[in-house]
Amino acid sequence: MESTIRTPATSSVTVGVDGSGPARTAALWAAGEAVRRGRPLHVVHGADTDGRALYVSAETIEKVRAAGRELLDDTARAVTAEYPDLHVTTEFSRTDAVTTLHRAGGLHGTIVVGHRGLGGFHSLMLGSVGLKTAAGARTPVIVVRGVDEAEERGTVLAAVRDEDDLAGALYAAQEAELRKASLQLLHVWNMIQSAGNVVSMLDDVDEMAVQHVQALNAVTGSIRDEFPDLAVRADAEKSTSVAGVLVEASRHADLLVMGGRRAPTTLGLGRNLGRATHSVLHHAHCPVLLIPRAGTDLGSRT
Incomplete structure (x- = not known):
């Protein structure tokens, strides 16, 4: 089944919580995103009680369920205190966190996760749930990072590799419009990877540079045509x-918007995250939005 992306104005926002600090931060950030998009917030907790049933007692399972429901109630209260007019729903799931998020996000929503869960050691590294969610989702996934580092910068950054990233750049432009921010399109090319070897690099570097700039200019022109009032760099x-x-x-x-794959394909088809994407998810200084790179339908702007 092909994945579909709706515009920020019409997509739902789903956030996963597990009791960790980063997950709570992600829930509050997701609430602000839901308000910005005019959509409800859906808070989910995947307790994996079905997977544990064969190994732990019924009493333990019940304690896990009670703790999960209390976590959801506490998160909903915190979100409502910050955004009293936001419609918030909660869901306790008996399946694992990744499966729960993928199902709740569906094909038309946006999934939000914290950069770190309860497991692991260092806050700089993205947790396994976040990685698996990003790698397997058929819908946009936002990994919330760096929101405590500074005030809003007023810029949405979009990574552009070639014309196949136009859909992602359009999505980033919509995000910039919602935030009343500017849009920066950034194309980065690795000379050695592009040339294949040092000899050809020395011979062809000027021609390759022209080709890379042309690809960026083509995307930039389309964005400016579609969003004439948006400041685009x-x-x-x-x-x-x-x-x-x-x-x-x-x-x-x-916000950094980028495709989630090595090749022009959609999220959720069983391919691994590319090396650059993987590194960015671990070390970015702002939330990272991963979207399908090509073959998507962004829907109509509202």
């Missing part, structure tokens, strides 16, 4: 580390 950089450039640029953005 386009930058092209060459580097030996695509992820490094994107992570550094994320210091100055409120």
